[in-house]
Amino acid sequence: MKTIATLAISLILSAVLYADHHKEKAAEAAPFRHVVMFKFKDDATKEQVTAIETAFSALPKKINTITDYEWGANVGKENKNQGFTHCFIVTFKDQAGLDVYIPHPAHKAFVKLLLPSLDKVLVFDFTAKKN
């Protein structure tokens, strides 16, 4: 009986991990990326920039079509960043996810906070493929 129980638990564990693994793979298959870069005005304060970073990072909890989110400051050595200092990658399942995000009140409030400090923006949307 013990052997059968161990076997059963082991098989269930395999099945659960395999399903989880495949779920992640499927979500990664062809995500829709919304790449956003900012260059702030010379007179934007450190406090204003930090407030914008914090507000952007709060959006994934407010807009449920966001499936992934990450950001960082440029550390490139090639000086080819066209003046942009901040890059944010907001991921959706598809274009429809972005179409919910753009007019969402939480996103509009973020843009309102952003604009007074913004010098230049870049937005690039694409369905990510591997080759």
Add this chain to the structure above:
Amino acid sequence: MKTIATLAISLILSAVLYADHHKEKAAEAAPFRHVVMFKFKDDATKEQVTAIETAFSALPKKINTITDYEWGANVGKENKNQGFTHCFIVTFKDQAGLDVYIPHPAHKAFVKLLLPSLDKVLVFDFTAKKN
């Protein structure tokens, strides 16, 4: 004996899937992103652009510090793409991975193929954080 064999196989399968799952999670923790955007010259041909896309997509098999790679053409409706039509996100474990990539002969050969068709480039490197 059959039961023991099944149990053994099942346990090995669990262990392998669990390890693979955790490996992916670890690689995702704070990946180093090398974001590259291209605007091609007006006289670049479709064949030249396709050759560049194909050559870039071949790099992950040639340079082993690349841990992830994806790309896509801009489909943004906001017209804020600053003229860039192609975005590539090359991922490394860390800055050291990029430092192997840049001077690698395969990367140099790719740049040689790219330059005659290139109008404008953007490169943005960052360590991805979630908030």
